[in-house]
Amino acid sequence: MLRGTKNLIVTGNGFDLYCGLNSTFKKFIESKYDEINNSYNSYLNYKSESIGKILRENINNFYLIKNEDKTKFLNLFPLIHINDKKELDTVIEELQFYHNPNSAFFKERKKLKGLTEIKDELLSSTQRGYLKFLEDSKRIDKYNFWEILLVLYGSYEKSWYDIEKEMSNFLLNSNRKNFIIDEIQTQYDSFLNNNISKIPHDLSPKIEFLLFTILNKNVGKELSVENFLKEELFRFENKFAEFIKKDIQSHTDYKYKRRDLFNKLNRLTNSHRSNVLTFNYTMSKHPHNIKKVKSVHGSIYNSLKNNHSNIIFGIDANINYPDFMSETSKKTIYSYTKTYRTLNYQFNNNEDTVLDKNIKNIIFFGHSLGDSDYSYFQSIFDYYNLYHSEVSLYFIFSPHGGSSDIYSREKQSDKVINLLKNYGNTLENKDHGLNLIHKLIIEDRLKIENLNNII
Template sequence: MGLLPSTNLDNFWVTVLLLKHGEGNDCADIEAAIGQFLKYQVFMSLLNWSSNRNAIPPVKNDEDKQAIMLISFLSNCLGFPTENPDFLGFLLNELRRFETSFNRYIADQVNQDAYGYEQKSFKLLSWLTEAKLTSILDFNYTDHSFSHSEAMHVIYDRNIHGSIEDQPIIGIDQSMFPAVDRKYEFSKTYRVLEATKRHVDQSVMSHQIKQIVFFGHSLGPADYSYFQSVFDYLDIYENNVEIIFGFAPYGDLSVDAAAHVQEPRVAVLFDEYGKSMDNQAHGNNLLHKLLLENRLSIHNYKNAEEMSYFEYKRFNGGE
């Protein structure tokens, strides 16, 4: 997700993204930017400054420069309180403000052509499910009420990180900080826990699952904990579970170029998952085992008529 047309620029996390973009980083990955900020010295500099306004860091490196710019932004643009400041509470509130703006942006995009979006999504989901009984763990924020139709064969679906009908959840992977650290509140796990106060869903998991299909997910580290939970639950090393990573070329990417984007992401995902396994010998050869048993594949899906709506627009030069 990038800097969005409807996102307020007077937001702390938008400013962090702009600074990261200035370093040549991908400004689209706000979750990585949040995690890096909370881990690095810039955070400590601002935390010290929030309780002692005289604690301005000397400019010795690029991180110090970032801290000075963010201090100026906090002071002049956001009016950060001088009395009883709660810096982490402020950062969480700024994240919620970002989510609200992001929610409006996604809703606006869908509403520009709600019928077209639903039609393309219906066709895409039909292809993915192949008329099989299916449970959907959706990492997007759009709703798809059509998935409940008999034609879809969908047993259950859940927007794990909220939806435009509720409130999107943006966060970091829960493994970055221990639960006793207040920065853990920025994790998706904690924020999904907060959301259970609003509603409780049934489980998307079942030991009857024999196939896992990924589509449209960047396989970013912020969601590794979810993937690990799914792989552990289904015991993919021992059980005959097939795993498919689907992709569709978009923009100017050829099929081969799009595949080359996906392949290292898949390799890194299983390398990281292997490190979490109790049996390290199994973890080290997991990817090899899945390939040897023909249980892992990367599938190209380039039929523009059945792409997701936004991929279809990009593929055809739309905005």
């Protein structure tokens, strides 16, 4: 084969991991998990033990609450107290009770526990629980809304890909009747205006905790929930960029390992230089064996612009909107897509166009091939008219964690098949879509290779 720039190498975070970096989201979040989780558990304890236990032990046996909103006020006191400085003893004193006529104590004319005694127990318990929660919540003031969200929903255990999947799940939750940001804005306004009666009884503890985070961090700023979340996303991205920078600084051999890995991938097709389309944030311009490079979602080496971040997180632009969602809500959701955010923040104005016409091979390494970046893959395949072209696809895997070649190959194959089936479904000629994979195999244009077998 003639030498030249005939390769387009597509890289994801697995590329950097192979080169020795610890740039996983799990590594980024693991030091934060305990403090965030402890604070959330303190909030649950305040509700279930400090308040719930006293009420369960006393109210059902002796009394019933006259005004349920007063109980709701007590349950949500940590959130309400941010703006309404009414103290716990006043809240508890305002609770109104009446005898429970179905109680065995009442029917058998047994001595009822006094209201003063019950209220004293309630005050003592809630004060302990509230002070413990305040102590734990102060430790997470330094954390971002999105860090807290991702810990609450468990993404600290998952892969890089699932950060953005969890963002999508949060924004597009189809189990809700309303758009989540609108819903949170409504509850946020109710807390600000002390209109507790409008706060639903079935608000989930995790949403309550996120509301506490927004109320606490937004004091004095008066940002809408939508604008607050956007500002927090910028901060989240900047914190992750700093994490990546420090990781590279601690791995001084990273750039040499990166060079060697690109050389190895180039040897697949007897090429010396390639164009690179990377989903990582770590590429500088230009490694010696790279002709053109494009960092799709920004780079830690980009200069900050308009007080925004130099890298982005976002959701895929191919969105299945829930039926209930309004056009206004859809527009808000779209502003969280990678397509919108990349265009809006103009990371790539000074970068190269890597989709050269002479590209004959597209080599994928270290990318999950997941839904969050599917729009980009579709665009690449469309550009090269994959079905009718002579472009070959190489999907490279590297067994790790003791996995065998067979297991790793099958896992990679599943991802490749899913990607190409999804792409085939977009072709106008449905017969072409159905036989795309078969055609690529027959024409020897689809390869799945173990990196360790490249000489």
